[in-house]
Amino acid sequence: MPxxxxxxxxxxxxxxxxxxxLRSEIASALEQGEVAASDxxxxxxxxxxxxxxSPADLDEEYTEYTDSGMVSEYLxx
Numbered sequence: 001m002p003x004x005x006x007x008x009x010x011x012x013x014x015x016x017x018x019x020x021x022l023r024s025e026i027a028s029a030l031e032q033g034e035v036a037a038s039d040x041x042x043x044x045x046x047x048x049x050x051x052x053x054s055p056a057d058l059d060e061e062y063t064e065y066t067d068s069g070m071v072s073e074y075l076x077x
Contacts, residue, residue, distance in 0.1 A: 009029070009034055009035045009036075009039055009050075009051045009052050009053070009057075010025075010029045010034050010035050010050065010051040011048070011049075011050050012025050012026075012048060012049045012050070012051070013048050014044075014046050014047035014048040017047060017048065017049065018047065022041075022049060022074065023074050023075065026041065026051065026071055026074045026075065027075055029051065029071075030071060030075070034051075035051045035071055036053065036071065037070070037071050037072040037075075038053070038070060038071070038072065039051050039052060039053050039070065039071045040052060040053070040054070040067055040068075040069070040070055040071075041067075041068045041069055041070070041071060041074060042058065042062060042065035042066065042067060042068065043065060043066055043068040044062070044064065044065045045064050045065075049068070050062055050065060051071060055067075
């Protein structure tokens with residue numbers, strides 16, 4: 001089931017990234033329809049990440065997060 005437009009897509013904790021792989025988390029979220037290939041991966045100052053379609057989809061608590069590329073770029077080999 002595809003995600004709704006303007007819906008915050010996916011939060012990935014710093015611990016999940018540290019103990020696993022951001023790439024595999026993104027691949028899984030894409031496969032499950034939680035994110036789209038054109039969504040943007042936003043990285044936080046503490047090492048966590050959130051995937052959202054645009055900056056407008058981020059809540060105020062994510063203002064310090066930076067654009068780290070599109071989902072599709074993380075999955076390119």
